[in-house]
Amino acid sequence: MTTRARVTMVLIAATVIAGFYLAASTGLPDFGTAVHPYGDRAVAAALKHHTANVVSSVNFDIRAFDTLGEESILFGTVLGATLLLRQARDEGRRRVEAERVLPTTRLYGTLLLPITLAVGVYIVAHGQLSPGGGFQGGVMLATALHLGYVAADYRVLKRIRPMAVLDVADALAAASFSLIGLGALLASGAFLKNVLPLGTFNEITSGGTVPVLNAAVGIEVASGVIVLLADFLDQAVEVTDPEEQEKR
Structure with missing residues (x-):
């Protein structure tokens, strides 16, 4: 296909998408109006399913299928x-030397690591009750682990980073979202329908499948971000030319 043909196809597709987008935009409520049809329905559905955090209700109940797509993209x-970043046969690795860390930086990382870890767990566990959830809490958990790099050096990060466990956790958490959806399909005839007991409103066990899916996303995001950063850090810090390694 020629360049001109590709550009023509892109322009045609962009024009069609723009037309549908503009047509859909005309049906939106006026900016600043008190009428919010979707918001009213979302709040009502969240209360019906005993989910105090409406955002989590939308993400893991009303449009849980969309969230499955987002999680799959990350995976x-x-x-x-x-x-792409796996070690090639002609690549070697060198021993990482101890890095000099300023006392203030070491103190900063040491103090914030447990605090960030605790806050991340709290955000994931309470995602159905308060602002936050699996996506936000998962990133915080991954950040907490890498504060070990800030507090010490790369060798310490490698010791506290169980890559084999994280690889498995990433895959299992990503698969569990779909498995929960299939379980709901068998139980109710609808994929990802909220079929678990709803519990008592505003308690940590409320929300039915919402806290379960939220926890799966938290584990998948935390494990995925750690594995992703590990691949880039391994390339930047450890991978060297085999000939250079022999000279050492």
Whole structure:
């Protein structure tokens, strides 16, 4: 296909998409209006399913299928990066020397690591009750682990980073979202329908499948981000030319 043909196809597709987008935009409520049809329905559905955090109700109940797609994109990104950045046969590795860390930086990382870890767990566990959830809490958990790099050096990060466990956790958490959806399909005839007991409103066990899916996303995001950063850090810090390694 010629360049001109590709550009023509892109322009045609962009024009069609723009037309549908503009047509859909005309049906939106006026900016600043008190009428919010979707918001009213979302709040009502969240209260019906005993989910105090309406955002989590939308993400893991009303449009849980969309969230499955977002989670799958992250999993595919981590998998692709792992394949692209894996060590080639002609690459070698060198021993990482101890890095000099300023006392203030070491203190900063040491103090914030447990705090960030605790806050991340809290954000994931309470995602159905308060602002936050699996995506935000998962990133915080991954950040907490890398504060070990800030507090010490790369060798310490490698010791506290169980890559084999994280690889498995990433895959299992990503698969569990679909498995929960299939379980709901068998139980109710609808994929990802909220079929678990709803519990008592505003308690940590409320929300039915919402806290379960939220926890799966938290584990998948935390494990995926750690694995993704590990692949890039291994390339930047450890991978060297085999000939250079022999000279050492």
